[in-house]
Amino acid sequence: MTTLLIVLHILVCLALIAIVLLQGGKGADMGASFGAGGSNTVFGAAGGQSFMGKLTTAAAIIFMLTSLTLAYFYGQPGTTSVMPSSVVTATPQPAPAPTAENPAPATESAPQTAAPQAAPEAEKK
Numbered sequence: 350m351t352t353l354l355i356v357l358h359i360l361v362c363l364a365l366i367a368i369v370l371l372q373g374g375k376g377a378d379m380g381a382s383f384g385a386g387g388s389n390t391v392f393g394a395a396g397g398q399s400f401m402g403k404l405t406t407a408a409a410i411i412f413m414l415t416s417l418t419l420a421y422f423y424g425q426p427g428t429t430s431v432m433p434s435s436v437v438t439a440t441p442q443p444a445p446a447p448t449a450e451n452p453a454p455a456t457e458s459a460p461q462t463a464a465p466q467a468a469p470e471a472e473k474k
Contacts, residue, residue, distance in 0.1 A: 351422055358415040365408040372401050 398406075 351419070354415055354419055354422070358412070358419060361408055361412045361415060365405070365412055368401060368405050368408055372405070
């Protein structure tokens, strides 16, 4: 069922993109605004909705319905997941005890930094 919805969703998405790109811009109907479209006066100055406009509306409604349906199906608990049901956590290994051959590193309260030394006069030449 979900595979069919995904295929339908992708097809409607591509159709919606194609329909929108095939439509003319608002500038193409400027003559109708100044009275050149006399046959469309029943529907107002802008005229009725064209076939492409109706097709766009239908594709948008189908796209939204498939989006909501897919979100509902995949949002329900109990669906399969890519995560395993039990995640194994790694337990930290204790540090080995210091021996005479491998003593523990000495800790200092504040690290000492060496001040940069000035270069001798002989090396400047």
